[in-house]
Amino acid sequence: MATRRIISGEKTILEKDDKDFSQAAGEKSNIAPAVPAHVIYKLLGFTLAMVVGPIGSYFLTLNTLFGGNSTYAGALAAIMANVVLIGYVIVAFQEDQTEAVEAKEKEKREGKKGL
Template structure:
């Protein structure tokens, strides 16, 4: 015969969490979380630069090629779109290379500090 088990509600899960009752300790706990999860400024700058490049370079290459290089062809929009796709892939590959090099340098720095 099946037994009936109590279902845990959202209120029960909130009550069971370890939440300090003192507001000062809550602020201190939040401060530790944000300090530990902070991202270096250089990483954010690189991310924003590549985000900008991922938007601007493919769009500009599309309109540049459709109006100049492939102007007289019947399939100009298809060729311009293919050019934009290639440029987007180049930007993406560049981001991957930069991220991989940054990851290697962080590991080497950590190894030097531990020695």
């Protein structure tokens, strides 16, 4: 098995991968988080609802509403899990639509400034 030798003037793979940081020294770095905080709070809220909602509805309705019938209580817990999931999907779609509307409005404002 033969290996390829590196010629002294040729860069290695690691050297090719490195960026020239001397050019970027004058630029400011973007230290904003990759995911906004409000998105994380929504995710945590829906995660908590996904845990508490179905389990809580199961135990609350097992003896009070369904008289010990665990099948009905389990079915209600499954329905509650689906309700939380559908709620999360609706909130995610609405957030995505508001971001698109805000981007269009920003483009309109920038277009008017150029006139």
